[in-house]
Amino acid sequence: MPQTTPVPPEPLSPPVAAKAPAADExxxxxxATARGDTRAFGVLYARWFDHAYATARRLTGRDEAFCLDVVQEAMLKAARRIPxxxxxxAMSAWLCTVVHRAALxxxxxxxxxxxxxxxxHPHTAHTARTTTDLDDRIAWLRERLGELSVQDRSLLAARFVRGRTLAQAGEEAGLTGDAVHGxxxxxxxxxxxxxSKDAKENQP
Structure with a gap:
């Protein structure tokens, strides 16, 4: 018989949190989910919904409805392709990648x-298009900042968020001002x- 692809509960809504098991299951x-076990997928869905939703919010910065749509698509892909x-x-890293792709x-x-x-309707659509372009750029920047080391993110925050001088940022990080500058x-x-690389790859 053909394998049945499990689907998340409908309608999509935050599930009741499952109690964490004593051992990593x-x-x-x-x-079991890869074999088509809907019960196993339901358990994974309940345990990882919050993580997937938080990842979607962090990557896109969009509202609840948008992020729930992203999570639904990510969970459907997870049900079909989970290794x-x-x-x-490993589950956290894999699901983060799936949510990231669904968000993009x-x-x-x-x-x-x-x-x-x-x-x-060129006149009425202009503002909405501009807003979406900005959202795309913000999501891209969030993703790239997430790839930096903790110290690199701290240096950028000190310089461009908290307005620290090079010397002040260096003092906080245990570096010289010249080292921070470089x-x-x-x-x-x-x-x-x-x-530049991503812009070239996304050109039609």
């Missing part, structure tokens, strides 16, 4: 819709290179 649950994962750390797909889909609306320049250079 991730491997058994993911293996056997050895522990919660949702943002791109919305952008395409707004482009179509702009072509049909490090911040290298971080910004890497971000610009990544932005």
């Amino acid at each position: 991730t491997e058994a649950l993911t293996r 056997t994962l050895p522990n919660e750390a 797909d949702a943002l791109r889909s919305e952008r395409r819709r707004l482009v179509r609306e702009h072509r049909a 490090r911040v320049r290298r971080i910004l250079h890497r971000l610009r290179l990544a932005q």
Whole structure:
């Protein structure tokens, strides 16, 4: 018989949190879900919903309805493609990747819709399109900042969020002002290179 693909509960809403098990059952649950076990998928769904939702909010900065749509799409993909994962750390990393892809797909889909609306009604769609472009850039920057080390993120926050001087930022990080200056320049250079590369890859 063909394998049945499990689906998340409908309608999508925050599930009742499941009590954490004494032992890590991730491997058994993911293996069972990959075989089409809907009960196992339901357990994973309940345990990882909050994590997936928080990831969607962090990546997109969008409202609850948008992020719930992202989570639903991510969970559907998880149900169809989940591999056997050895522990919660592996599950967290894998699910973060799935949510990230679902979030980008949702943002791109919305952008395409707004482009179509702009072509049909150029005057009324302009503001919405501009807002979506900004959302895309913010989501991209959040993702790239998340890839930096803790110290690199702290240096950027000290300089550009808290307004610290190079000397003050260096004192907080245990570095000299010159070292902070060089490090911040290298971080910004890497971000610009990544932005240029991603822009070329996303060109139609």
